[in-house]
Amino acid sequence: MNILTTYTLKYLRLNRKRTAVTILGVILSSALICGVFLLGVSFQKVMINHEIYMSGNWHAQFLAVPYAQAKYITENSAVQTAMLSELLGNATYGSHNTARPYLDITAYDALSFQNQPVALISGRLPQNGNELLISRVMIEDSGLDLKPGSTLQVTFGKRNFFNYDELVKAWGGEEYVALQDGETFTPSRSKTYTVVGVMKPLVNETSMPAAFPALTYFDPAQLAATDKVDISILARDPRSIDVTAPEIAKDAGLAVTPGPDGQPSNISYNEVLLPWLGGSGRSNYVHSFLLILVVSIALIVCGSVLLIYNAFAISIGERKKQFGMFASVGATSAQIRRIVLTEAGVIAAIGIPLGILGAIAGVGILLKLTQGIVSQLILDATQGMPLVILPLVIGVTVLFSAATILLSAWIPARRASRVSPIEAIRQSGEVEEGKPLKPRTSPLIRRTFGFEGELALKSLQRDRRRYLTTLLSLMISIILFVTFNALMLYTNTTQRMASQAMNFDLIISLDYHQSHALDFANLVGQLPEVQRVAYRRCAYEQYVPPRAVITDPAYQALQELNNLKLESLPRPVEGGTYQFVLQVCAVGPSEFAHYAAQLGLDPQQYSNPSAPLGILINHTTLRQGGKLYDFDLFNLKPGATISVSKMSDYSSPKTGDKAPPSLTWTVGAVTREFPLGFLGTTLVPNLIVSDTVFDRLSNQLLQMGPSNPGAMYIQSRNPDAAVAALRRLYQGTVGGNFSYYSTAELNKSQNLKALMTNLFFYGFLTLITLIGVTNIVNTLDTNIKLRRREIAMLKSIGLTPGGFRRMLRYESLFYGLTALLYGLPIGIALSVFIYYQFGNGVGTFAFSLPWVAIAACVLGILAIVFATMMVSGAMIRNDNIVDTLKEENL
């Protein structure tokens, strides 16, 4: 074996303690890196599965492609899988259900059935164009006693109702528009289907208030070249789908017409799945997920680089003389560097595999432990989170850890190779040339701390490199601890805010265009299972206040925000003012009474349609571009009036609309409190009005389908009992099923999510703290051991054991305080940085710091420093003075 390797191995063997600490550092750091990646990849995998389960396995969809051109898309080289489907449209089916008289039939080809979120309950999938797959809800609600084998006579046709084009556009498709009063149906052709299977309700089924979805087989033979089909694709590279999809469309000879948002209107993207595949997409969740991942990795790499660097720097510092000896007998710089790098290599070879195994075991156990929680959290993940071990993850970990070690060893290696033999022989390297040391410390120090205190301070000042190394290692530990706690605090705050924002347990969609809606809403209020209920109906109007009415902070914010492409952002109009959208809402008589009482108002005053009064909520809190905005929109006091006009186009209000005022509201009260069922809005002022006023003025209010068709928000002590009671009521009055959304379930899963995040965080925090503590102990211990000779010398001239202890105590104090002095501000600055990252992506909350953690950090640092110094000091206290002085190599 090469002498350098022999030497390195011998050194590692003889310095077991140091080697063990270094290897421990490498194990910790590679385990942490690997653990983060494993968790990240497992989480990504479960989210991809979840999104596929919810919305299907496709990346982009080309809508209404003439069948003749379909092959240009399916045969495109960028397309991996192409799935064809055809919207056959609405059909009547001889229903007894008055709310849902239609079938919305879509034809799927075999690949669509495979990749779209279709889950068979009984029977089989359709295999030809005459077979039909229907939803379980239809079996229950159609009243036709359907089962696999039944035949169904359907008549395709077109629905006719008032404002057809605008409503279809507003709802995003005919199938999403509720049955309208006075609606008629124009039949076109009839067809007989055989029901062959029953499927679970589709995810978008609850958004189809007038129709049941049904699927048949896509039969190309029955298609004409001009028939329109939809093509969903899986791209070879989903990451660049927003670039490739329009190109594919162009290559196929399709016109790519940009929609209102600038995106092609005939291409839609799977916005929930793509972000998890690394594709473009605006997902705050993915954003914060990545943020946490990146910050975690950065913190780990920082912490471990420092730990490993320190271990190497110390071991090299100790052997400076040895390297000088090597150099003087003719070792080249390259050979000396090789000693250090071999050492790094050996440590890496032991530490990294152990770290990876540890991470796999650790994450495996964590996932096993959280299996129950995860399967409750995500409906389809009954197995919990899968432990996904990609070779890539192992590779990346090895790469990261090896880079960490190389980075850590490189500087000490260079320093070692630069050791000039003469320096080593003279042992003069400790003192930097040309920098005379300040011979005296402040007299104040001696008076306050005594001679030992002065000695302590001098010994810190004397060897700057050792001092800085120790200080840096303390600082990094402080910074890591504080920053990580801040990350935890902000994550938890965000999650808590998300769950607190919902003060209701159930949401029931009720379209107010349906005549039974209001009666039903009134009946719900009388159910004993329901504590509080709001039937929220909103209309949107255009409000252009004079400049003077807009508050200065609001005006300033609007000017700043106008560069951003925010939805529902007020638009500037002539005259230096803005055009706002005013949301006028009724919340149902019982909630209105409740709300008025809460604000100390008399509900009676609000029920006069000829002098309409409203409660104005116009406070806005939002964070944009790293800045917190917190202001009232308007200078409106009770008694002021708001003149509104009809919105010309609900989807894109135009600038400077000259529409005459259609209605004038009087502000009855201004508040920041929301009634039940409101999540808070940003730049849309709310006017809460009584139902009497809303209904009487509905001709002036409800000219256009709003984005919210009306929904009932229910607070209940027992949501399950409430759902059962509501179901009975609905079936007894309206008939059939109703769709509801339980926020109680969501709140539960929010709590579980928080629990899991905390589990992850605390595990992580433990390891980060361990890295920090190992680092501090290692550095300080060496710091003392390296000074054995100096201390022996001090003792030989009469330093008492008591004086020695005092000196160590002061040193600990100086180290601890200086490290805190520099470390805390940096940690806090990083926390601020993370806070702004959060504010951009997730939500708005006031700035705060993890004070408990900071206090724990201050106490912890002082305690650890103190304890380590004392223990190390005790170890050398009994050194024989003469032997130590004689000792040549320390």
Added chain:
Amino acid sequence: MEILKVNNLSKVYGKGDTQIKALDDVSLNVEKGEFVAIVGPSGSGKSTLLHILGGVDTPSSGQVLVDGMDISALDQTKLAIFRRRQIGLIYQFYNLIPILNVEENITLPLLLDERSLDEERLKEIIATLGLADRMGHLPNQLSGGQQQRVSIGRALINNPALVLADEPTGNLDSANSKEIIALLKLSNKRYHQTLIVVTHDRDIALQADRIISFGDGHIMRDEMVRA
């Protein structure tokens, strides 16, 4: 044959007022096989000269030719290779690698050079140095005299052009000192090894072929004791 030629060598430390000339325009020649003692008070520049000759320190100006090669013109790597092939250095404090055993310490220059070991030569040196039963020991298991013998072995193993010794007996009692000097003389005679020894010890100096006296960075006197 001239094995060492030093031309106008100077070494200056510091700048301006604090400038110290450790060596001031020193020139000398040494013949192959010569045993030279350099004497002088502390701070006279003798150790500086030795370190420059050994290629572990660099001169401020001037030339050092070892076996015809100008070592002041070598880069760090070439200088290191020069050291392990042409120079044997012996220090007052032995400077052995504490975790390598006696054999490894002695053969270190060879091993660094990745040359195969001349077993015969190693055996002979070890026998000469009386270390045969100490080959597996670590330096801290040896007495001072034994450690110094190991460092002499390390200096001789490569059959270098120059063996340079800096106060080789400075840390030893008189019995051990005598033994070490005897060994150095033996190597000088047996292997015709050129030997330059820096010493305070007049008795040691008197055993050399030639004594060079240093003072204030100059050669004050250069006398042949025996031919």
